[in-house]
Amino acid sequence: MKIEGRAHKFGKNVNTDEIIPAPYLNTTDPKELGRHCMEGIDKSFSGRVKKNDVVVAGRNFGCGSSREHAPISLKGIGVSCIIGESFARIFYRNCINTGLPILESPEAARAIKAGDVLKIDTETGKIEDVTRKKIFYAQKFPPFMQEMIKCGGLMKYIKGKKNS
Amino acid sequence: MGSTITEKILASHAGKDHVEPGEFLEAKLDFCLGNDITAPLAINEFDKAGASRVFDNNRIALIPDHFTPNKDMKSANQAKALRTFALKHKIKHYYEVGRMGIEHVLLPELGLVLPGYVVIGADSHTCTYGALGAFSTGVGSTDLAAAFITGKCWFRVPESMKFVFNGKLNKWVGGKDLILYTIKDVGVDGALYKAMEFTGDAIRRLPMDDRFTMCNMAIEAGGKNGIIEADEITKAYIKGKKCRVFKSDEGADYSDIIEYDLKVIEPQVALPHLPSNVKPVSQVKNTSIDQAVIGSCTNGRISDLRIAARVLKGKKVKSGVRLIVIPATQAIYLQAVEEGLAEIFVKAGGVFSTPTCGPCLGGHMGILAEGERAIATTNRNFVGRMGHLKSEVYLSNPAVAAASSIKGRIAHPEEVK
Ligand code: SF4
Numbered sequence: 001m002k003i004e005g006r007a008h009k010f011g012k013n014v015n016t017d018e019i020i021p022a023p024y025l026n027t028t029d030p031k032e033l034g035r036h037c038m039e040g041i042d043k044s045f046s047g048r049v050k051k052n053d054v055v056v057a058g059r060n061f062g063c064g065s066s067r068e069h070a071p072i073s074l075k076g077i078g079v080s081c082i083i084g085e086s087f088a089r090i091f092y093r094n095c096i097n098t099g100l101p102i103l104e105s106p107e108a109a110r111a112i113k114a115g116d117v118l119k120i121d122t123e124t125g126k127i128e129d130v131t132r133k134k135i136f137y138a139q140k141f142p143p144f145m146q147e148m149i150k151c152g153g154l155m156k157y158i159k160g161k162k163n164s
Numbered sequence: 165m166g167s168t169i170t171e172k173i174l175a176s177h178a179g180k181d182h183v184e185p186g187e188f189l190e191a192k193l194d195f196c197l198g199n200d201i202t203a204p205l206a207i208n209e210f211d212k213a214g215a216s217r218v219f220d221n222n223r224i225a226l227i228p229d230h231f232t233p234n235k236d237m238k239s240a241n242q243a244k245a246l247r248t249f250a251l252k253h254k255i256k257h258y259y260e261v262g263r264m265g266i267e268h269v270l271l272p273e274l275g276l277v278l279p280g281y282v283v284i285g286a287d288s289h290t291c292t293y294g295a296l297g298a299f300s301t302g303v304g305s306t307d308l309a310a311a312f313i314t315g316k317c318w319f320r321v322p323e324s325m326k327f328v329f330n331g332k333l334n335k336w337v338g339g340k341d342l343i344l345y346t347i348k349d350v351g352v353d354g355a356l357y358k359a360m361e362f363t364g365d366a367i368r369r370l371p372m373d374d375r376f377t378m379c380n381m382a383i384e385a386g387g388k389n390g391i392i393e394a395d396e397i398t399k400a401y402i403k404g405k406k407c408r409v410f411k412s413d414e415g416a417d418y419s420d421i422i423e424y425d426l427k428v429i430e431p432q433v434a435l436p437h438l439p440s441n442v443k444p445v446s447q448v449k450n451t452s453i454d455q456a457v458i459g460s461c462t463n464g465r466i467s468d469l470r471i472a473a474r475v476l477k478g479k480k481v482k483s484g485v486r487l488i489v490i491p492a493t494q495a496i497y498l499q500a501v502e503e504g505l506a507e508i509f510v511k512a513g514g515v516f517s518t519p520t521c522g523p524c525l526g527g528h529m530g531i532l533a534e535g536e537r538a539i540a541t542t543n544r545n546f547v548g549r550m551g552h553l554k555s556e557v558y559l560s561n562p563a564v565a566a567a568s569s570i571k572g573r574i575a576h577p578e579e580v581k
Pocket residue numbers: 230266267268287289460461462520521524525542543
């Protein structure tokens with residue numbers, strides 16, 4: 001998948017309570033969750049973000065609760081990809097499982113500045129910072145996950161396996 | 165070549181003799197779990213996939229514990245989704261309000277998790293059951309939906325970190341203090357993707373309730389699972405039920421081995437807004453509080469309530485402070501009533517609530533206003549976790565929370581003797 005969008009930067013240890021605060025967990029609607037995306041850390045985010053924009057984060061992004069509402073709210077508001085120094089494991093899993101591209105690259109996450117235009121190829125892990133004219137390569141997915149991503153997420157993957 | 169307990173349990177459930185950290189595998193699940201927040205999403209995915217049957221209606225628990233008794237209309241709809249699915253698929257371990265409790269306390273109490281099990285739950289604190297010598301970890305709702313269908317889940321075998329606790333617990337110190345001390349030491353991502361194995365002579369003497377508290381917060385250090393080998397204390401807890409006990413080999417490989425001497429550990433408090441922002445209680449005593457919460461899957465067990473009651477007996481909660489005590493399950497609730505603990509809390513001027521997650525995740529039953537501060541026996545003190553974005557949560561053990569409610573500021577239990 002090829003992605004082009006602007007970067008929104010966040011610091012380290014951003015937790016899922018900040019990505020989507022608990023009072024909104026009484027719904028599963030992506031649009032509604034999207035309206036409250038990042039409300040715990042930056043109230044203006046959902047107003048500023050444009051379709052296909054990219055979240056660029058510090059260490060341990062998505063720590064805390066297992067709520068899949070977090071990646072759903074990011075997708076719901078139009079975020080197309082997440083680049084981070086590192087990720088909390090359940091959040092990472094949830095992104096893969098729900099089909100939100102997630103790339104681990106400490107170098108890219110540190111170098112990219114807010115507002116930079118990014119071009120990303122999720123298959124090769126190539127991240128191009130067009131504004132800064134820099135290229136980074138994220139860690140590639142293990143074959144196991146590549147297959148899952150190719151299928152379009154976990155549910156399609158297991159459906160495919162069941163039928164084969 | 166030796167293996168850790170985590171590696172052995174995963175290997176046995178993937179039909180392998182031996183696994184290495186970093187390896188991907190698909191493991192058979194002994195049990196899986198969802199709640200009123202995460203299961204509705206899983207149910208959606210299950211239905212969307214066109215699945216018609218669950219893999220085993222005896223190995224799934226659906227627990228409406230977070231926003232229940234239903235706090236509003238939307239929450240009522242989510243709880244209803246759980247109920248409808250449970251009825252349709254004859255899910256044996258669905259527990260209605262009045263029978264339910266906080267999932268991570270309820271499941272072990274009912275004997276649904278045993279040593280040697282592989283368990284997933286669509287809830288990050290599913291790591292709690294590692295206290296029984298099981299491999300247990302939190303996943304997302306889509307993982308749970310897949311598990312409903314296949315009874316399996318994919319894992320990356322984690323590296324293991326060994327934490328060795330030696331010596332005798334100081335007075336008023338429990339599992340909560342040991343785990344807060346550990347998280348302070350390694351940081352909130354110090355165990356990212358890893359298994360946290362707790363061992364040492366102090367752990368061997370530690371009661372089950374404290375072991376649950378420790379494994380419960382493994383996720384707060386980024387851990388995939390917390391785990392403690394089953395021993396006589398575990399066997400007494402599971403009342404001699406048959407199970408497979410796994411133990412780490414002498415020559416097993418650990419990414420880190422960290423030793424702690426209990427002599428230096430006094431009651432600990434995690435300051436806002438990270439569970440790793442930990443100080444000994446003696447260093448934060450000037451902090452005033454508006455609310456004290458005793459409950460949650462971390463410290464809502466009977467021994468926690470007993471400790472709190474010991475501190476509060478014959479005392480009064482300071483005027484202007486709200487004390488909210490929430491037993492984690494109906495059985496604990498009843499036991500607390502029978503033992504006279506409920507009476508102690510109420511006479512002290514506290515609230516004694518029906519089981520619920522409630523304020524732990526800022527749901528209901530004690531939300532904080534702007535600028536307010538709570539001390540809580542829960543596990544997370546993130547920004548806005550218990551209410552307003554400009555409120556604060558301090559984490560502690562039940563004795564410290566109880567003492568603080570009497571003083572109106574963070575206090576050491578010895579101060580109210
Ligand atoms: S008590 Fe708190 S941490 Fe535990 S399951 Fe409920 S909301 Fe989660």
